[in-house]
Amino acid sequence: MEIRMDKITLISFIAPFMALVFSPLLFGIINRTKAIFGGRKGQPLLQMYYDIFKLMRKGAVYSTTTTWIFWAGPLTGFAALIVAVCIMPFGRIGAPLSFTGDILLLMYLLGLARFLAIIAALDTGSAFEGMGASREAFFAVLTEPVLLLGIFTVAKDTHLFSCMQLFNGAVTFNTISALLVAISVCIILLAENARIPFDDPNTHLELTMIHEVMILDHSGPDFAFIQYAAALKLWLFALLAVRIVVPYHPESYLVDGIVTLGCLVFLYIGVGIVESVMARLQLIRIPQLILGAFALAVLGFLFGNSIAL
Amino acid sequence: MMIQALLCAVCFMIICGIGAGISGKHYSRASAIGVLGAVGGSGLGLVFACFTLMTNKEYALEVPWDLPAGSFNLTIDSLSAFFLIPLFIVSLLSAIYGIEYLEEYRGKKNCGISWLFYNILVASMTLVVIAGNAILFLLAWETMSLASYFLVIFNKENDDVNYAGWLYLIATHIGTAFLIVYFLILGHYAGSFNFIDFVNWHGTSYLAGILFILAVIGFGTKAGFIPFHIWLPYAHPAAPSHVSAVLSGVMIKMGIYGLVRSLQFIGMPQAWWGGLLIAIGIVSGIGGVLFALGQHDLKRLLAYHSVENIGIITCGLGLGILGIRFELPYLALFGFCGGLLHVVNHALFKSLLFLGAGAIGQATHTLSLDSLGGLLKKMPVTGMIFLTGSIAICGLPLFNGFISELFIYVGTFWGLQGTTGTTQFASIAVACSLAIIGALATACFTKAFGTVFLGEPRQGITGKDPGLLMRIPMIILAVLCFVIGGFFVWLIKFLLLPVSKVTGMPQTASIAVFNDASALLYGVLWGILLLISLIALLVLTRRMLLQRKIIRKACTWDCGYAAPGASMQYTASSFAQPIVDFFSLVLRGKKEIHLSKEYFPKQWSFHGIVPDLFLEYFYIPLFQSVERFLSRFRWLQSGSVQMYILYIAVALVVLIVWKFAWIK
DSSP states (O other): OOOOBOOOOGGGGHHHHHHHHHHHHHHHHHHHHHHHHTTOOOSOTTHHHHHHHHHHHSOEEEETTOOTHHHHHHHHHHHHHHHHHHHSOOGGGOOSSOBTTHHHHHHHHHHHHHHHHHHHHHTTOOHHHHHHHHHHHHHHHHHHHHHHHHHHHHHHHHTOOOHHHHHSSSOOOOHHHHHHHHHHHHHHHHHHTTOTTTOOTTOOOGGGOSHHHHTTTOOHHHHHHHHHHHHHHHHHHHHHHHHHHOOOOOSSHHHHHHHHHHHHHHHHHHHHHHHHHOOOOOTTHHHHHHHHHHHHHHHHHHHSTTOOO | OHHHHHHHHHHHHHHHHHHHHHHTTOHHHHHHHHHHHHHHHHHHHHHHHHHHHHHTOOEEEEEOOOOSSOOEEEEEOHHHHHHHHHHHHHHHHHHHHHHHHGGGGTTTSOHHHHHHHHHHHHHHHHHHHHBOBHHHHHHHHHHHHHHHHHHHGGGTTSHHHHHHHHHHHHHHHHHHHHHHHHHHHHHHHHSSSBHHHHHTOOOOHHHHHHHHHHHHHHHHHHHTOTTSOTTHHHHHHHSOHHHHHHIIIIIHHHHHHHHHHHHHHSOSOOHHHHHHHHHHHHHHHHHHHHHHHTOOBHHHHHHHHHHHHHHHHHHHHHHHHHHHHTTOHHHHHHHHHHHHHHHHHHHHHHHHHHHHHHHHHHHHSOOBGGGOOOHHHHOHHHHHHHHHHHHHHTTOTTSHHHHHHHHHHHHHHHHHTSSSHHHHHHHHHHHHHHHHHHHHHHHHHHHHHHHHHSSOOTTSOOOOOOOHHHHHHHHHHHHHHHHHHHHGGGTHHHHHHHHHHHHTOOHHHHHHHHHHHHHHHHHHHHHHHHHHHHHHHHHHHHHHHTTTSOEEEESOOGGGTOOOOGGGSOOHHHHHHHHHHHTTTTOOOEEEEEOOOSSSOOOOEEEEEOOOHHIIIIIHHHHHHHHHHHGGGGGGOOOOHHHHHHHHHHHHHHHHHHHHHHHO
């Protein structure tokens, strides 16, 4: 294989464009699914867009304890997630920024966003945000190696190390290993994006929050950036899971894009179903579940191609 | 010419050091002469080291001397020049920092002696790197250890500092003992003690294996491999901060230099060498950062992080060795690139962090994390610099830690393409460990930065930014971190020169790796430029959005409690508690909790401590049993001079009989 940096094509900018435009919509799909399960009518599908625009038009309240890190953290995290979305290809359309090894830049950009979110939470000097930050830091220790193992499994099978080459449909993965890796990526998706069973995005009880509690004091445009970044992060993980497990790769860009979008909607509905039928786990059980995902990823690695035993 | 210039720099430093020592208590004169020596010598050395690296030539010099063993052989090649560059950068900047840092000891302590030993330390480290003869190497090594001992016990009226110095002295001498045995065996089999003869010698693989183990223990004690690291968390915090920066940033890398140099002496590596180094690297990396999470003292936390980063470097070296053994040029080159680049990166950001810790310590007179807080408002420059160092040490993009870890990751990817199970297993183990280490380092440095600089002061302690002479070195180091983080693509060829020499890979492989690494780094550069421009765009957007809106200041909302107190914040211990408890198998923390059992409880106290596992459960019992065994021989020390004269006479008779009987 050769290492290259692909030329930036104009059509590849559709990938971040799709992410920025559609990720809040798919958030609405999760909420609508939960509402249907609960027998309610639920929020409008476009609610997140309304929320973001409303927040952008508002002023802000800043605590006297906080410093510039309080607003710079979410802002930089949002920028990091936009760059990450520019790396992840949307199906055959590709991604603007692509080079061998860009998967690692993507993972570490997510790590940068997490670092800044944690210190923005600690900036308030509040016990609640400190608690959320502490738990977030702990669970990151467990989820990072699982994600890395999953990515290295698919990279090892195909001898490719760039998101563009791995996920734009040109290669197919070993079925068993791809399935196992996709399941572990889905579990990590729920963990990293503060979904049940790891964290309840609707609760406001401090004992049950992880991500929600880190953003208690944010308001105005800063909060809008945080919400948008959360939507982008969920989009990113969902796209990763979909591209690993779905074997159908049509040739035409348009059909491939529609299929990918359809699979994403399906995955989001799945997340909504999981959120509706399960309760949040006890905090002691969360490491056990993530280690279970790690075990699945290890199995996927062992079942992959070209393992010399 | 280059070597003569370096020798001049070394002599200049020693002379100025002696001058500073003579000036003694006269602070300004001692300080001026000492710093002149350190800065002048380091600057001169840095220029010539850069020239040597850029021209990629090797130089040798032999100066005749009258000692019965060894010879004053100096050699410098690209590997030595590569290690000299961070040495001189860090020493130079720490010396400038030290001028103002030692101000508070003006008139109270003999700073001239401190500058004497500082200059001797830098000079001896230079000699270690350019030595071409084993005896000279050992002499310089021992001088380095002793000079650093005297620097560590600068505050010797403090009992903890004395204990730290004592522990360091014992540990380094045990390591040096292994090195003496190593060089003696090597010299015996190779015929002479010159490094050139070592390179041309080939021995059996059994002998090479023994030599490798000796080298790992000897150099690993200096480098800080677990389980030989126990002196590090005591010695580095005890020293003054500018000295800690040099110790942590440069001196422990001398162990890495020795190990890499040894690879040239003992021939073709075997697979288990790479496996051993990777195992040590993983254990040191994860263990180091876990112990760091349990610490309350800022400098001890940073010292344990040095252990972690040495682990990362060793993982890279281990991968490189596996690549050499199994003839996978990409694995070898990327592994060594990552390891050696991390040597430079760690020197830069660890010295940055220690200098920052020194600034905090001097401003607030405490380094206990649970006493500080809210310093970012009072010390904005120090805070910004500490944030830079924290992001760099976690290996996050924008700064240099990411680049070296990226190389190691790419190396592991290539290792996974290998055909043997060993390389595949080792590669995936290193990759997962690096991911865990990165996440743990994020946890630890968000704890450190957040507890010290953010929130409210927990005990009302405030401080202010240090003066210009302390700020400028820190700013320069931060800028270097950023430059390497984004723009390393133009410096990669200087890294490949020593790496291809060490791995012995053919030119074609080096050129291929150069092209691949350049493509990779160009991609990273684009990503970082995109990130920076997006940040700028969002800052402008936010400013525009908030322009005519109401912005209020209030207290922290806190779910509506609206009466927050400084003691309600999370402390460093509570922040790290989930992780410390999860890893309680390794971090056997001890907790003391005093509860008052009245109806209206007045005061509770909680004290938690995470002792070093290896010190508590292995070394202290070991040394105590050695002491018990040796105390049985106390009767030999009777205290009467007549008995001692009898011992001398008996020993003399035995030796004479033995020698002459043997001759007959």
